[in-house]
Amino acid sequence: MPNLKSLMDQRATAWNQAQEFQSRGDDNPLSAEDRSAWDAALADVERLSTEIETEERHARLSAVDYSQVVPPEKTPEPGEDRQASQETAYRDAFSAFTRRGMSGLDNEQRQLLMSNQTEIRAGATSPGSAGGYFIPTDTLAKITETMKAYGGLLGAANVITTASGNPLNWPTNDDTSNVGAILAENAQITEQDVTLGQKTLGAYMYTSKLVRLSLQLIQDDAFGVESWLARKLGERIGRAVAAHLATGTGSSQPEGLFTNATAGKTGAAGQVTSVLYDDLVDLQHSIDPAYRGSAQWAMSDSALKVVRKLKDGDGRPLWEPSTQVGVPSSLLGSAVLIDNGIPVPAASAKSIGYGDINAAYVVRQVSGGQLMRLDERYADYLQVGFFGFMRLDAKPDDASAFKVYAHPAT
Structure with missing residues (x-):
């Protein structure tokens, strides 16, 4: 780079x-x-x-960082060479399906795809069908990486991948208010139960909506339509997911990290679009030190613009720009995560968050995205329709790990 x-x-x-x-200005006024x-x-x-x-x-x-999805290379065990060969064959068959449809596949490729097929009959065409095939691992990685780029919260959250979309339950407990005690001789130990709860993650269906490509573009395919299309579909899904991960209502959609987050600091009257240096310090210290070692800031680019203008008591900017590739710029010693799904500074808005996002927020993805190809629906236009879909849900986990700065109403 x-x-x-x-x-x-x-x-x-x-x-x-x-x-x-x-x-210079610290000693004498600047000319x-x-x-x-x-x-x-x-x-x-x-x-x-x-x-x-x-x-x-x-x-x-x-x-794309394929290591996030594809296991690192290692010495093949017996049978692994065969599995790798099958994955390559499936990827080639999927690419041919994307460019030419079922008619462009040989019998072996057709059987390979159909072994992983979820077939959906297209009621709009008769006869006709639309085959939905699992997106190969490397193409899915492009979609996942694009979603992270549009929604920074996804890259910082605790992401769980499951094979199916059945409700996922896990127990919860907050025992931080309970402490031990000194026991006197011959005294009975006081009981103090732990309180357990439960949270559930579903799997909402996200779609990229429909994309129509001309047969000429697909047949010529001089630039790799499969990778290009995966990126475009990933961008669409990523934008939808990013908005919900930040401020989703939790009703018929994921619950956003900021939606019901506790305010660690509320601005004084008049700070409807502003934040003070002291406010940021207070927000940092509203998080228990146990979380601050892995804590980071989360805000939109609009909020960052406001923060970058802040200075300490000696007139030095709080924002410290990075001078090394791969090392993020920092604010009061912590990295800054930018996600434009987070609310911008406004009256009553929660525009800045701070904490350990991995501990505070969990995202559940159902493994594998799928791509649908509609051959007959737009045949009279000499076009082919495509759309992708993925299943995902998310909600806050440890509320103590993340808090927000809230602007006053007026």
Whole structure:
């Protein structure tokens, strides 16, 4: 990533220049020329930060981390070579199905796909059927990575993958208010029961909606329609998931992390779109130290713009830009996660969160996405319809691990 490295170096230089002018101003008032240069350096930091964020997002979308989905390479055990060969054959058959449909498959490919098929009869065509096939692992990884890019919360949450979509129950317990005691000699031990609860995750169906491609585009396929289409479908599903992971109601959709989160700090009257340095400190310390070792900030880009303008008592910006590729910029010593599904600063909005998101939020995904191809429905347009779908649910787990900054109503 030479371009990203160059941008990081430029931002580090601009930041150092700004800090130098800041240190001068600590002793004597800056001259008009120096203040102009200081403002220019800060403007460069702002501009370069935006470019870096764009480059990092592009890198996430174009360079999929397959290790998150595909097991790392190891010495094949007996039978593994055969399994790898079957996976390659399935991927090739799926690619052929995407480009040419069932008629473009040989008998072996057709049997391979049908062994994993969920067939859905298309009532709009007679005769006719639409086969839904599991998306190969590497293509599914592209969709998953795209969803993470659009919804930063997904990458930080505790993600559980299950083979089926049956209700998933798990016990809960909060024993933090109970403490032990000194026992006097010959005294009976006091009883203190633990209180157990239960939470349940379902599996809501997310769809990319329908995409129609012309036969000419599919047949020519000069750029790899399978990967391109997977990315587009993943972006659509990702946008829908991102909004729900942040502020979903929990009724007929996942419950968002911010929806019912406890306010660790509420702004004073008049702070309907603003936040103070002291507010952020209070929010950090509203989280128990046991969680702060893995804690991070979560906010939208609009909220980050507000926060980046804050300065401490010596006039130094709270936001610390990263000067190293792969190391996130920090705020009061903690990383900042950006997710535009999180509410922007506004009256009564919960716009900034802080805590251990992995402990606070759990996401359940049903393994495997599926892609549907509709050959006959749009045949008179010489088009083929495609849509993808995935099943997912999410809800808060440990409420003590994450709290939010709430703006006042007025």
